[in-house]
Amino acid sequence: MEINNRTFLVTGGGSGLGGATTQALVERGAHVVVADRAGTAPVGAVFVDTDVTDTDAVAHAVDVAAQQPGPLSGVVNCAGISVAEKVLGKSGPHPLEVFLKVLEVNLAGTFNVIRLAAAAMRGAEPGPSGERGVIVNTASAAAFDGQMGQAAYAASKGGVVAMTLPLARELARYGIRVTTIAPGLFLTPMMGVLPVAARESLGQQVPFPARLGDPSEFAALAVHIIENQMINGEVIRLDGALRMTAR
Numbered sequence: 001m002e003i004n005n006r007t008f009l010v011t012g013g014g015s016g017l018g019g020a021t022t023q024a025l026v027e028r029g030a031h032v033v034v035a036d037r038a039g040t041a042p043v044g045a046v047f048v049d050t051d052v053t054d055t056d057a058v059a060h061a062v063d064v065a066a067q068q069p070g071p072l073s074g075v076v077n078c079a080g081i082s083v084a085e086k087v088l089g090k091s092g093p094h095p096l097e098v099f100l101k102v103l104e105v106n107l108a109g110t111f112n113v114i115r116l117a118a119a120a121m122r123g124a125e126p127g128p129s130g131e132r133g134v135i136v137n138t139a140s141a142a143a144f145d146g147q148m149g150q151a152a153y154a155a156s157k158g159g160v161v162a163m164t165l166p167l168a169r170e171l172a173r174y175g176i177r178v179t180t181i182a183p184g185l186f187l188t189p190m191m192g193v194l195p196v197a198a199r200e201s202l203g204q205q206v207p208f209p210a211r212l213g214d215p216s217e218f219a220a221l222a223v224h225i226i227e228n229q230m231i232n233g234e235v236i237r238l239d240g241a242l243r244m245t246a247r
């Protein structure tokens with residue numbers, strides 16, 4: 001798919017991986033609508049205050065995207081939250097509300113955006129190959145080797161991994177591809193809360209390159225997935241060969 005002059009909806013595009021992806025798409029001539037809870041969109045993108053778990057808000061963001069000059073041709077789902085909480089913590093069992101909240105934002109929120117954006121993209125004029133759209137989700141290495149304290153986060157990202165293929169199979173008839181990137185450790189505000197020494201130590205756990213990923217490297221893969229029509233129904237780890245240890 002050619003990116004220039006098409007419209008893309010980027011959730012969580014006000015920060016980190018979504019922010020870098022928004023910037024990369026804008027640089028390639030796309031119209032980008034950022035759906036995020038807080039903050040602002042990178043220069044050149046339109047910001048719509050959106051909670052991905054709120055159906056009306058997502059429907060509005062999709063409408064705004066559909067009104068941009070180019071056809072709505074893709075979604076990059078980057079909105080997400082991270083919690084670290086043991087099942088049996090110092091102050092008692094893992095609160096169920098916390099578990100449900102993480103599933104609601106990371107898994108149900110991703111699905112909410114996919115279903116509403118797919119409904120809009122289905123009505124678009126297809127390209128010469130029959131392609132109408134592409135969806136890029138964000139899971140995590142934690143979907144495969146989640147650490148202690150990541151039960152909720154790993155479950156939510158495992159759900160994103162698991163729904164990738166059934167979604168791709170179903171939406172294929174409309175010419176809409178569905179893919180997922182599973183990042184390892186990237187230097188974003190989500191990671192930035194850690195002390196520098198902790199970040200460096202995390203980076204050293206990556207076989208090669210032994211550092212945290214740069215958000216532009218995630219954006220580069222998102223751009224490639226959009227451009228490469230054969231990538232469909234697949235989850236791609238982007239992690240420098242990192243396999244996380246138990247803790």
Ligand SMILES: NC(=O)c1ccc[n+]([C@@H]2O[C@H](COP(=O)([O-])OP(=O)(O)OC[C@H]3O[C@@H](n4cnc5c(N)ncnc54)[C@H](O)[C@@H]3O)[C@@H](O)[C@H]2O)c1
Nearest residue numbers: 012015016017036037051052079080140183185186188190
């Ligand atoms: N940074 C990493 O190392 C890493 C690793 C693996 C996976 N991920 C995943 O990548 C995605 C992006 O993370 P990031 O590192 O850029 O973090 P980030 O905190 O910089 O960005 C996340 C964005 O999502 C937005 N958001 C959160 N809840 C939302 C909601 N309910 N509705 C709309 N927007 C919401 C936030 O406002 C923020 O702008 C997340 O899904 C995260 O789980 C990150």
